[in-house]
Structures are given as structure tokens and as C-alpha cells.
Amino acid sequence: MTTTIHERRTAKRQAKGLTFNPSRPVWKEPASPLYNAIKAVIIGGITLSIVLPILLVVSTSIADDDQLIAAGGFVLWPTHPTFAAYQAIFSGEFMFRALGVSAFITAVGTFLALFVTITMAYATSRPVMFGRPVLLLVLFTLLFAPGLIPMFLMVKQLGLLNSVWSLILPGTFAAFNFVVMRSFFMNIPVELIEAARIDGASDFMILRKIVLPLSKAVIAVVGLFYAVSFWNAFFNAMLYINDQTLYPVQLVLRNYVVQGGSMAEAIGVTSAPPPQSMQMAIVVIALLPILLVYPFLQKHFNKGVITGAIKG
Known part of the structure; x- marks a missing residue:
């Protein structure tokens, strides 16, 4: 056989x-x-x-x-x-102020970015007349960035130079995060939306009572993306901020790596340890908040990061 x-x-x-x-x-x-x-x-x-x-x-x-x-x-x-090194860094108030500025930018920027992204993603995921033109405009920004000079001129014309809002408002919307969240909203069963609408629920109530509770995973992932982006940003601060009291911690790290001893004097460190220890200590201080937040979002990250990859 x-x-x-x-x-x-x-x-x-x-x-x-x-x-x-x-x-x-x-x-x-x-x-x-x-x-x-x-x-x-x-x-x-x-x-x-x-x-x-x-x-x-x-x-x-x-x-x-x-x-x-x-x-x-x-x-x-x-x-x-x-x-x-840590004692020298925190001997003055400069680093505390920089951490406060970074925390404010990250918290407020992440909240505003999530609000704008969620509302736009929900609106364009529903069959409305203006949804497709808005979607095309957003996708257009993925291919063509505004450029450094136009962005600087816009910030200047709005009167945001030397203000923390110049580090928040230009980053309150990311096309990639919008596409991810819109894809998740489109996979929510239409029957739930229609049942709530028959019961007399408004679009805002549907978003708050039905869509958001079902979207905790993608909101956690997109929120983490925004928070990391705001926390790690230093280039916009280097362009728009001249007042050292408004420096975020990432710009302090960048200036210390580039300027060395002169930056140590600027932040109030008189008897500084070796430059290598100071640089690595600032890196640890800048990295620690993200490491502390990530474990609480990890359970949502595994589910939300593949959002839109599987249909049905």
C-alpha cells in the first residue's frame, strides 16, 4: 500500500x-x-x-x-x-522649568491632537458630503509637506514666536494618525450607529457613548504616538523659541551636547561633573517619563497597532 x-x-x-x-x-x-x-x-x-x-x-x-x-x-x-551629575542638573531651577515646559506641551498638545484627530476621523468615516474632499486634502499632506520657511512665516504671522503654543499648534494633527483612527472607526458595525440614531442619539452622543468606548485601543496607540512626538520635539523649539525660560528638556539636551561647558553655565551648574556624565544624565531624565508611561499602554498597543490590517 x-x-x-x-x-x-x-x-x-x-x-x-x-x-x-x-x-x-x-x-x-x-x-x-x-x-x-x-x-x-x-x-x-x-x-x-x-x-x-x-x-x-x-x-x-x-x-x-x-x-x-x-x-x-x-x-x-x-x-x-x-x-x-543628577545633583548638579537639579541644583538650579532651570531643569525643573524645562521639565515643566515639556510636560505642559506634551499634555496639552496630546489632548488637542486627540480631539482634532478623533472628531475629523469620525466625521470622515461617516457618509457625509464633505467627507471625501477633507480626506483628499489630508492625504495630500502625506505627499507634500508645507516646508520649513512657509511654516515659520505662518507661525510668525500668527504671533506665536517665542511662545509655547508655537510648539503645540503646528503638531496638533498628523495625517498618518488620522488615517489609522479613521480606518478603525470604519470597522465599527454600522448597525450600532443606526440603532443609536433611531433612538434619537445625536452624532456627538454616538461618538461619546458608542464609538469612544469601543476605540480605547486605537486611542491609546495614537495618543502614545502624539505624546512621544511632542515630548521628543526640539527642532521647532530651536526655531521659534529665544527665551531660555521656555526651553523644553529636549532642547536643553541638544544644546548641552553641542555647547558643552557654556550650556552648563547657562543652566546654573557651577561645579559640573564630567561632560559624559552630564549628557547621559540628561538623556536618562528625558527618556524616563516615556518609559514610565508605556507599560500602562502596552495592553492596548498590541491590539491598536494592527488596526485596519484585518477586515471583518
Whole structure:
């Protein structure tokens, strides 16, 4: 009797001592030890490529002078940790003010950006007359950016120069985030919207009572995208802000890396630790808030990041 390919594979797996469940397809059977080992090596390599730079930054920020000099400027594991760099940074009020400015820009900017994106995405996801022209205009901005000089002239004409609103208003809408959220809204069953409309609910009530509770995942993901964008932005501050009391923390980091000692004097640090420790300490301070927020949004991130990829 001629054996099938499936039977020959089954005999080979049984000869190797591998379990086989005939009620499941072959592709759902447990992977081989070699495959698991290769996968573990790849995942381990990716993990090290992420963890080692963070460990290097944190270790360098708390290393003492002698170890920094002996290591050539960067330390992987400090033998005598010291927090002199952090004490020097927070010895004056400059860094506290910069953190406050960044927190205000991130909080207000993320709220306004989510409000604009959600309302526009919901409006264009419904069959309305002006939905398609607005959608075409938004998609047009994905292909053609306004440019640096026109944006600067617009901010100047609006009287926003040297104001924190120049760092918020130009970034309150991102076409990519709009497309992601609109795609999610379009996948919400139409029957729910029609049932609420028959009961007399307005569009605002439908959005608040039905659409938003069903869209927590995509709102968390888009909100995280906006928050990271506002928190990490420094180029607009470099263009529009001249008052050092309005500097966000990312611009402080950039200026310290570029200017070094002169920037240390500007932020009120008299007896500064080594430049490497100061730079890495500012990097840790700028990175820490995002690392603290992300774990609370991770459960929504896995679901919301693939929004629109699966239909039905």
C-alpha cells in the first residue's frame, strides 16, 4: 500500500520521539528544538541590542570621574556609582522649568491632537458630503509637506514666536494618525450607529457613548504616538523659541551636547561633573517619563497597532 506524505512525516516525527496529535494540522505541531534555539538566539540578540545601549547610558551617568577616564568616556558597569551629575542638573531651577515646559506641551498638545484627530476621523468615516474632499486634502499632506520657511512665516504671522503654543499648534494633527483612527472607526458595525440614531442619539452622543468606548485601543496607540512626538520635539523649539525660560528638556539636551561647558553655565551648574556624565544624565531624565508611561499602554498597543490590517 502506498503511503502518503502525511503518513511518512508522521513516521519520521515518531521515530525522533516527537509527539503528534492527529486532530491538529502539521503546521500547529510543536516546533523542533533547533528552530526554538535559533529563535531564542535571534530574540536574545535583539533584546541585547536594546538593553545594552540603555544600560550604557545609565551606567555612564552614575560613574565616577576615575572610572570614566580609565574607560575612555563610557562605562558599562559602574564600580563606584555616584549621582553627582543628577545633583548638579537639579541644583538650579532651570531643569525643573524645562521639565515643566515639556510636560505642559506634551499634555496639552496630546489632548488637542486627540480631539482634532478623533472628531475629523469620525466625521470622515461617516457618509457625509464633505467627507471625501477633507480626506483628499489630508492625504495630500502625506505627499507634500508645507516646508520649513512657509511654516515659520505662518507661525510668525500668527504671533506665536517665542511662545509655547508655537510648539503645540503646528503638531496638533498628523495625517498618518488620522488615517489609522479613521480606518478603525470604519470597522465599527454600522448597525450600532443606526440603532443609536433611531433612538434619537445625536452624532456627538454616538461618538461619546458608542464609538469612544469601543476605540480605547486605537486611542491609546495614537495618543502614545502624539505624546512621544511632542515630548521628543526640539527642532521647532530651536526655531521659534529665544527665551531660555521656555526651553523644553529636549532642547536643553541638544544644546548641552553641542555647547558643552557654556550650556552648563547657562543652566546654573557651577561645579559640573564630567561632560559624559552630564549628557547621559540628561538623556536618562528625558527618556524616563516615556518609559514610565508605556507599560500602562502596552495592553492596548498590541491590539491598536494592527488596526485596519484585518477586515471583518
